Amino acid sequence: MSAEKQIWVWADYRNYFQSRVTLQILARATELARKNDAVVCAVVFGDRVDEYVTEYIAHGAQKVYVTDDPFLKTYNVESYAFLLSALVRRFQPETLLVGATRFGQEIAPRVARQLNTGLTADCIDLDMDDKDRLVQIAPSFGGNLVAKIITPKARPQMATIRPGTFQELPHDDDATGEVISVALPDNMPAPRVRCLKSELQPVHARKIETADIVITGGRGMGSKGKFKKLFDLAELLNAEVGATRPVVYANWVSHDSLVGQAGKHIRPKVLFSFGISGAIQHTAALADARFIVAVNKNPNATMMKLADVALVADANQVCTGIIRAVKERIRD
Amino acid sequence: MLHIIVCIKQVPMVSELPWDAKTGTLKRETAQGMMDPSSRRALEAALQIKADPASGPVRITVVSMGPPMAKEVLYEARALGADQGVLLTDSCMAGADTCMTAMILGAFIRNHCPDAGLILCGSMSSDSETAQVGPQLAEELDIPAIGYARRLELGCRCIRVARHVDDFMELMEMDLPGLVTIDHAAESDRYAPRYVTLGGVEAAFNTGGIQVMDGRALGLEKEFNALKASPTKIMEVYSPLTQKEGRVLTGAVKKMVDTLFDDYGKIISSAMGKDLKTHDHEEDL
Numbered sequence: 096m097s098a099e100k101q102i103w104v105w106a107d108y109r110n111y112f113q114s115r116v117t118l119q120i121l122a123r124a125t126e127l128a129r130k131n132d133a134v135v136c137a138v139v140f141g142d143r144v145d146e147y148v149t150e151y152i153a154h155g156a157q158k159v160y161v162t163d164d165p166f167l168k169t170y171n172v173e174s175y176a177f178l179l180s181a182l183v184r185r186f187q188p189e190t191l192l193v194g195a196t197r198f199g200q201e202i203a204p205r206v207a208r209q210l211n212t213g214l215t216a217d218c219i220d221l222d223m224d225d226k227d228r229l230v231q232i233a234p235s236f237g238g239n240l241v242a243k244i245i246t247p248k249a250r251p252q253m254a255t256i257r258p259g260t261f262q263e264l265p266h267d268d269d270a271t272g273e274v275i276s277v278a279l280p281d282n283m284p285a286p287r288v289r290c291l292k293s294e295l296q297p298v299h300a301r302k303i304e305t306a307d308i309v310i311t312g313g314r315g316m317g318s319k320g321k322f323k324k325l326f327d328l329a330e331l332l333n334a335e336v337g338a339t340r341p342v343v344y345a346n347w348v349s350h351d352s353l354v355g356q357a358g359k360h361i362r363p364k365v366l367f368s369f370g371i372s373g374a375i376q377h378t379a380a381l382a383d384a385r386f387i388v389a390v391n392k393n394p395n396a397t398m399m400k401l402a403d404v405a406l407v408a409d410a411n412q413v414c415t416g417i418i419r420a421v422k423e424r425i426r427d
Numbered sequence: 428m429l430h431i432i433v434c435i436k437q438v439p440m441v442s443e444l445p446w447d448a449k450t451g452t453l454k455r456e457t458a459q460g461m462m463d464p465s466s467r468r469a470l471e472a473a474l475q476i477k478a479d480p481a482s483g484p485v486r487i488t489v490v491s492m493g494p495p496m497a498k499e500v501l502y503e504a505r506a507l508g509a510d511q512g513v514l515l516t517d518s519c520m521a522g523a524d525t526c527m528t529a530m531i532l533g534a535f536i537r538n539h540c541p542d543a544g545l546i547l548c549g550s551m552s553s554d555s556e557t558a559q560v561g562p563q564l565a566e567e568l569d570i571p572a573i574g575y576a577r578r579l580e581l582g583c584r585c586i587r588v589a590r591h592v593d594d595f596m597e598l599m600e601m602d603l604p605g606l607v608t609i610d611h612a613a614e615s616d617r618y619a620p621r622y623v624t625l626g627g628v629e630a631a632f633n634t635g636g637i638q639v640m641d642g643r644a645l646g647l648e649k650e651f652n653a654l655k656a657s658p659t660k661i662m663e664v665y666s667p668l669t670q671k672e673g674r675v676l677t678g679a680v681k682k683m684v685d686t687l688f689d690d691y692g693k694i695i696s697s698a699m700g701k702d703l704k705t706h707d708h709e710e711d712l
């Protein structure tokens with residue numbers, strides 16, 4: 096049992112270049128650790144993972160627990176969950192954070208169950224209070240409220256965090272960290288699920304997460320046909336189009352346009368928001384939008400209160416109006 | 428015979444509620460229960476297996492833990508083709524977190540469906556989106572599980588699952604009994620859900636056949652209390668709104684749009700990387 100307090104970050108590197116979530120969580124863990132003198136640790140499983148270990152140290156991990164074994168070559172949620180639970184029992188970290196990739200969303204609840212502890216899914220923020228309790232901040236039912244959740248007794252305190260919620264620290268080549276190798280336990284169960292094939296898909300170049308201008312549309316656009324107009328505007332402005340969940344559910348646009356807690360985080364210089372009420376699950380992903388123009392018939396909609404410029408009007412008419420204005424004003 | 432258990436959650440229709448066109452607010456008073464869309468996909472997957480002659484005889488049991496009102500989604504599932512519906516309801520189950528939900532569903536399957544071959548869940552429910560109940564139920568029952576299935580293929584006492592996780596296309600296989608969660612994303616349209624006509628649900632209501640079980644019938648301990656057993660506690664609920672001192676424009680659309688570009692055109696044009704005519708420019712000239 097370790098006397099020092101530790102914050103563990105489970106390292107998900109499988110799709111390293113697309114998903115920087117482990118680095119993002121390490122950055123937040125570093126801030127939390129300052130509050131109660133805890134040590135930030137990454138936990139890495141796999142086969143020949145040295146380069147990742149180095150990378151996590153360069154991004155804030157003070158210690159790295161590593162189990163490096165050919166048996167761990169393929170991501171297998173059963174084996175990984177068993178191993179992670181075993182390590183937690185042995186080293187007793189106070190806190191265990193997991194990135195909400197799909198794999199992370201499978202392993203975290205299993206580990207929580209095996210350790211009989213709680214797990215808050217999809218936190219939009221984390222804090223450490225003066226009693227060393229991890230404050231897990233997550234949207235609560237309905238959409239306009241946020242709950243602060245704690246795990247009073249059970250340990251570790253567990254949370255998952257969506258990619259994009261925090262920003263990673265810059266790579267620091269001079270950073271040093273302690274590497275602790277842990278051998279694969281003798282009692283590892285034989286995997287019951289066989290992976291017959293696993294192919295990395297080429298990622299389609301949708302750049303909504305990094306676009307300088309994003310145009311989001313909500314249910315207030317009225318219909319699939321009218322929603323299409325946003326794409327005309329996007330082309331003019333060199334922008335990407337995002338949507339809220341009801342819009343995605345209604346199939347006006349595909350699921351990968353979803354902006355929000357369950358979808359993409361965006362950080363545009365300018366955001367145009369059309370016909371969106373501003374539920375927390377949506378606005379949680381907008382914190383880094385620098386300049387917001389919102390259009391809504393209802394001046395009291397939450398989205399209008401978050402805007403730098405709020406236009407009280409019909410979303411379709413304004414969209415058409417902006418298209419016309421840009422065409423008139425553009426100088427090539 | 429293959430016995431499939433489908434776990435179905437009833438969720439409030441909140442996020443898909445109609446809004447009041449005049450006030451622009453949601454009509455919360457019309458909130459009703461509906462079948463969680465991802466549970467509906469799981470049911471669809473079960474119905475397709477049953478309809479396939481290659482599967483041999485199949486029996487589908489749908490189970491839900493929730494308040495008495497959750498019976499509605501079970502009737503609907505019956506109308507869609509499920510053979511049996513079971514509602515797990517008891518005041519001691521109120522406030523169950525995902526772990527407790529998995530424990531309760533697990534107690535039902537272990538104690539009352541010893542012949543269960545395949546257990547299907549949605550990958551993620553629409554009201555809580557925790558995506559935890561499926562994996563935790565697999566832990567509870569100590570059976571293998573595969574998440575986020577887009578296509579199922581039944582073999583001889585085993586199942587193959589095609590799935591899409593974190594940009595990987597994967598083909599997985601496991602022996603039965605096992606648990607599969609069905610991908611909730613709209614793109615996986617193989618299990619795009621079907622709906623029943625109102626008449627169909629009414630007919631199912633009349634055939635009855637929803638079994639109701641409380642904690643005792645399930646074999647839960649007498650002192651069981653889901654809310655107390657939950658390891659997490661809510662400390663505080665608050666509104667996160669950080670308002671900006673934004674500028675509100677009203678009036679004719681053309682005027683508003685002109686004001687937008689006259690006063691803020693520079694911000695927009697620099698983000699676009701193209702020049703726009705604005706007031707400031709006019710003054711410059």
Ligand SMILES: Cc1cc2nc3c(=O)[nH]c(=O)nc-3n(C[C@H](O)[C@H](O)[C@H](O)COP(=O)(O)OP(=O)(O)OC[C@H]3O[C@@H](n4cnc5c(N)ncnc54)[C@H](O)[C@@H]3O)c2cc1C
Pocket residue numbers: 237238312313314315316317338339340341342353354355356357358369370371372373374375376377390391392393396408409410411441442443446450451452553554555556
């Ligand atoms: C667990 C969970 C996770 C979720 N995750 C996400 C997520 O990741 N992303 C997300 O977006 N949502 C998410 N949601 C849903 C979220 O709670 C809201 O329901 C959703 O964001 C609302 O979308 P909306 O603003 O388009 O629709 P509504 O809330 O219906 O708002 C429509 C708005 O349009 C306005 N309007 C109507 N007509 C016009 C018009 N003619 N012109 C201008 N304005 C008009 C109305 O005044 C209203 O403000 C989640 C919900 C849950 C429960």
Ligand SMILES: Nc1ncnc2c1ncn2[C@@H]1O[C@H](COP(=O)(O)O)[C@@H](O)[C@H]1O
Pocket residue numbers: 434435436437463465466469490491492493525528532547548549550551552553555556557558559560561
């Ligand atoms: N109360 C419940 N009763 C039956 N099934 C449930 C219940 N809660 C969750 N599930 C199942 O677990 C899936 C994932 O739910 P969740 O973990 O809430 O995202 C759902 O799609 C259901 O199949």
